[in-house]
Amino acid sequence: MPAFHQILETTPRGLYCPAGDFYVDPHYPVDRAVVTHAHTDHARWGCKRYLAAARSEHLLRMRMNDDAEFQFLDYGEAITIGGVRVSFHPAGHMLGSAQVRLELAGKVAVVGGDYKLGTDSTCHPWEPVPCHLFVTETTFGLPVYRWEPQQQTIDAINDWWRVERDAGKCCVLYGYAVGKSQRLIAGLDPSLGTIYTHGAVEKGNEAYRKTGVELPETTFVGSVDRKQDWSGSIVVAVPSAHHTPWMRKFGNVSTAMASGWMAVRGARRRRSVDRGFVMSDHVDWPTLLEAVELCDPEIVWATHGYSSVVARYLQEQGRNAEVIDSRSRADSESDETDSAGNEEDPE
Amino acid sequence: MIRFAELYNRLDSTTKTNEKIAAMVAYYAAADSADAAWATYFLSGNKLRRLVPTKLLRQWAAEEAGIPDWLFDESYHAVGDLAETLAMVVPPGKMEADLSLATWVEELLPIRELDEDKQRDAILDIWRKTPISIGPTNAASMRFVVMKLITGAFRVGVSKRLVTRAIAKQCGLSPDVISHRLMGNWEPTSKFYETLIDPDGPDASASQPYPFCLAHPIDLEAGPEPLGDSTEYFAEWKWDGIRGQLIRREGQTFIWSRGEELMENRWPEIESAAENIPDGCVLDGEILASLPDGEVLPFAQLQRRIARKKVGKKLLSEVPVVFRAFDLLEHEGADIRSETLESRRSKLESLLGEITHPNLRICDLVAGDSWDAWATIRETSRAKNAEGLMLKRKDGLYDVGRVRGTWWKWKIAPHTIDAVLIYAQKGHGKRASLFTDYTFALWDGDTLVPIAKAYSGLDDKEIRKVDQFVRKNTNDTFGPVRSVTPELVMEIAFEGLQRSTRHKSGIATRFPRIVRWRHDKQAKDANQLSDLLDLLPPD
Numbered sequence: 001m002p003a004f005h006q007i008l009e010t011t012p013r014g015l016y017c018p019a020g021d022f023y024v025d026p027h028y029p030v031d032r033a034v035v036t037h038a039h040t041d042h043a044r045w046g047c048k049r050y051l052a053a054a055r056s057e058h059l060l061r062m063r064m065n066d067d068a069e070f071q072f073l074d075y076g077e078a079i080t081i082g083g084v085r086v087s088f089h090p091a092g093h094m095l096g097s098a099q100v101r102l103e104l105a106g107k108v109a110v111v112g113g114d115y116k117l118g119t120d121s122t123c124h125p126w127e128p129v130p131c132h133l134f135v136t137e138t139t140f141g142l143p144v145y146r147w148e149p150q151q152q153t154i155d156a157i158n159d160w161w162r163v164e165r166d167a168g169k170c171c172v173l174y175g176y177a178v179g180k181s182q183r184l185i186a187g188l189d190p191s192l193g194t195i196y197t198h199g200a201v202e203k204g205n206e207a208y209r210k211t212g213v214e215l216p217e218t219t220f221v222g223s224v225d226r227k228q229d230w231s232g233s234i235v236v237a238v239p240s241a242h243h244t245p246w247m248r249k250f251g252n253v254s255t256a257m258a259s260g261w262m263a264v265r266g267a268r269r270r271r272s273v274d275r276g277f278v279m280s281d282h283v284d285w286p287t288l289l290e291a292v293e294l295c296d297p298e299i300v301w302a303t304h305g306y307s308s309v310v311a312r313y314l315q316e317q318g319r320n321a322e323v324i325d326s327r328s329r330a331d332s333e334s335d336e337t338d339s340a341g342n343e344e345d346p347e
Numbered sequence: 348m349i350r351f352a353e354l355y356n357r358l359d360s361t362t363k364t365n366e367k368i369a370a371m372v373a374y375y376a377a378a379d380s381a382d383a384a385w386a387t388y389f390l391s392g393n394k395l396r397r398l399v400p401t402k403l404l405r406q407w408a409a410e411e412a413g414i415p416d417w418l419f420d421e422s423y424h425a426v427g428d429l430a431e432t433l434a435m436v437v438p439p440g441k442m443e444a445d446l447s448l449a450t451w452v453e454e455l456l457p458i459r460e461l462d463e464d465k466q467r468d469a470i471l472d473i474w475r476k477t478p479i480s481i482g483p484t485n486a487a488s489m490r491f492v493v494m495k496l497i498t499g500a501f502r503v504g505v506s507k508r509l510v511t512r513a514i515a516k517q518c519g520l521s522p523d524v525i526s527h528r529l530m531g532n533w534e535p536t537s538k539f540y541e542t543l544i545d546p547d548g549p550d551a552s553a554s555q556p557y558p559f560c561l562a563h564p565i566d567l568e569a570g571p572e573p574l575g576d577s578t579e580y581f582a583e584w585k586w587d588g589i590r591g592q593l594i595r596r597e598g599q600t601f602i603w604s605r606g607e608e609l610m611e612n613r614w615p616e617i618e619s620a621a622e623n624i625p626d627g628c629v630l631d632g633e634i635l636a637s638l639p640d641g642e643v644l645p646f647a648q649l650q651r652r653i654a655r656k657k658v659g660k661k662l663l664s665e666v667p668v669v670f671r672a673f674d675l676l677e678h679e680g681a682d683i684r685s686e687t688l689e690s691r692r693s694k695l696e697s698l699l700g701e702i703t704h705p706n707l708r709i710c711d712l713v714a715g716d717s718w719d720a721w722a723t724i725r726e727t728s729r730a731k732n733a734e735g736l737m738l739k740r741k742d743g744l745y746d747v748g749r750v751r752g753t754w755w756k757w758k759i760a761p762h763t764i765d766a767v768l769i770y771a772q773k774g775h776g777k778r779a780s781l782f783t784d785y786t787f788a789l790w791d792g793d794t795l796v797p798i799a800k801a802y803s804g805l806d807d808k809e810i811r812k813v814d815q816f817v818r819k820n821t822n823d824t825f826g827p828v829r830s831v832t833p834e835l836v837m838e839i840a841f842e843g844l845q846r847s848t849r850h851k852s853g854i855a856t857r858f859p860r861i862v863r864w865r866h867d868k869q870a871k872d873a874n875q876l877s878d879l880l881d882l883l884p885p886d
């Protein structure tokens with residue numbers, strides 16, 4: 001497909017747009033980065049210039065180097081860089097997450113970044129963007145991954161909190177600091193008790209609130225007296241806090257993890273938490289296929305996770321699909337350990 | 348069935364004994380006796396014989412999910428559990444009615460007899476009427492449990508003792524009564540369950556064994572001193588054989604293994620020796636390979652007998668066996684388990700004193716007037732093909748493991764050796780995505796010769812570290828096996844060693860396990876194969 005060569009190519013540093021001379025979600029510091037969302041494995045620290053969706057501004061400024069130059073665009077607004085028309089479109093993954101649409105000479109490439117199709121009150125829902133080239137993530141690209149409606153999971157989490165509260169326990173709910181945690185907090189029922197947060201989560205909350213996302217009232221754990229009685233309340237924390245001395249002060253706890261990996265019993269057990277709630281901010285198998293149908297591209301580039309499985313399946317369905325090595329080998333290894341339940345779960 | 352699936356989830360998601368018991372008590376309180384009977388059947392580790400060949404289940408699941416076979420395989424590889432993959436890969440069905448556990452089993456059992464087309468219809472019907480997960484449990488539950496039953500792989504982390512305690516707690520009878528009634532063979536019917544929890548229930552049938560009294564290990568560092576005064580104990584050799592219960596009732600003989608298997612026609616010479624015992628006797632003892640003069644043969648010899656369902660003449664003469672009785676549980680038709688060991692032992696001595704038979708002997712006491720004396724004797728265990736000594740309180744009742752400290756096993760230290768990790772393979776079930784199965788090797792000159800496979804002994808953190816090591820240091824792959832750079836050294840313990848022509852090293856190891864990771868050693872510091880050969884018992 002020579003027509004795409006000027007729009008997008010894969011390089012060791014990540015996806016590169018030669019016509020516009022910029023990278024999309026580079027793996028290393030570069031001069032100019034177009035960023036799909038504020039997770040650190042996509043928004044790489046140390047670049048000189050960042051271009052991103054407007055609703056990710058507070059999150060990005062919180063996490064990126066101060067000396068960087070930022071430029072933000074509303075969803076749907078476009079600018080032209082080196083003849084390439086660049087615009088952002090909602091990805092539904094987290095606050096400010098976007099698909100990057102690149103258009104040159106009538107050809108359209110869309111980099112989906114991380115995305116999901118389900119309900120999430122803390123961000124704009126994913127929108128299909130018709131294109132010729134669609135770069136899709138395949139983190140959960142296996143038919144065993146099939147999410148339930150969000151409300152069902154939220155209800156289950158609140159039920160768990162209610163039952164453990166009545167048993168006099170403190171609930172500790174683990175989710176990735178930015179994105180997952182705020183989605184969880186938005187679903188928690190504040191009438192059940194006080195919602196406390198781990199520091200990293202509270203920082204994320206601030207950025208969300210500044211952007212105008214309404215969240216129930218939360219209290220930073222570090223801001224309250226040590227002799228606090230934690231029973232009946234819920235603490236939203238990052239997964240790496242599990243089994244650390246930080247946890248001791250909460251006394252008798254019930255722990256839970258919210259993640260797509262929790263769909264598999266083995267992953268739930270390896271986490272050694274009391275409960276595993278299946279809640280993901282990535283596409284599951286049916287919605288991944290649905291997204292491809294809706295965008296109906298000439299070619300699909302598959303990246304992250306089960307890329308070779310998805311590419312092979314799409315090929316067998318008569319689609320043009322390729323695996324792109326957008327990540328270095330070491331990175332893809334750590335992805336695999338993620339599915340095995342290790343800490344750095346970029347969800 | 349939802350309730351049973353919820354019970355499964357509750358048992359599966361906690362490691363706390365009290366929570367497990369509470370979950371079972373709640374289940375039994377709500378279940379009718381037909382469901383309770385089947386629940387007891389499955390919770391105590393029984394399975395349905397596989398209903399449908401696995402190959403067909405995989406094929407039908409892929410068809411129903413609209414995916415090619417290779418994609419089913421990829422999914423199975425990622426999930427690591429067949430029943431779970433079968434439950435998750437097929438799109439969710441619609442549940443019309445929540446049938447009871449007993450009804451489910453009644454519907455499942457006839458599937459085995461159907462022809463292939465009808466089996467397919469039945470399995471598709473099951474998928475179409477089961478959601479993947481139900482309500483707030485938010486986990487692969489009911490369909491998963493059904494798939495576990497169909498594949499004959501249902502297993503849940505409770506011991507039979509825990510199930511016994513839960514039933515006892517629910518019905519208000521003593522755990523001893525429930526435990527005894529649950530021994531041996533029974534059919535999971537509502538009638539059985541009603542009898543099980545009936546306060547005025549009838550006593551055991553002729554074949555019914557008693558629960559086995561188990562021994563606790565003595566900490567090898569601390570030794571037996573913490574047990575108190577040595578004169579309060581009897582010592583016996585701890586033989587390495589098969590624990591058995593020999594029942595003589597109503598003119599019949601029954602021999603049970605500790606796994607509650609009725610061993611019929613396996614030990615004909617013991618059965619015929621048992622005809623000399625009067626009715627109404629139950630003996631506890633060890634089945635050993637032993638020469639007529641009483642010399643005990645290595646376990647490897649007994650293994651030749653274990654391997655055979657039917658024993659031929661040649662084997663009978665080459666490997667004779669003996670039942671070494673060390674306890675008497677029933678005498679003259681009365682349960683004497685609540686008498687002291689001293690009293691039971693004297694009854695056993697007078698009972699067997701009247702019978703002299705090479706295939707049925709009493710297990711002699713080992714004389715010793717102090718812990719030190721026994722410690723010296725214990726050192727000679729290996730030469731006698733014993734595993735160490737048993738220490739038993741003279742005033743102890745025949746206890747079923749509730750009170751710690753009536754029986755102690757004082758084993759000799761296992762053989763250990765420092766070996767190098769050379770191959771790794773992914774585990775199964777909950778460890779399906781981690782490299783947890785290792786092959787270890789010793790030096791023979793400058794080559795490493797594999798000597799043992801070991802799966803257990805590391806904690807989760809160490810397993811993850813090894814897993815990362817394997818991923819970064821793979822040199823070659825043979826199917827699922829990765830050959831890694833020989834760097835990691837671990838101390839491996841074995842219960843026993845024997846010569847083997849089937850093994851490259853010339854040695855077969857028994858119960859190899861990892862004692863610890865020797866971070867202080869490099870591959871070159873590991874042991875030589877000759878060190879292991881030195882540990883072999885003399886021929």
Ligand SMILES: [Zn+2]
Pocket residue numbers: 037039042093114346347
């Ligand atoms: Zn992300």
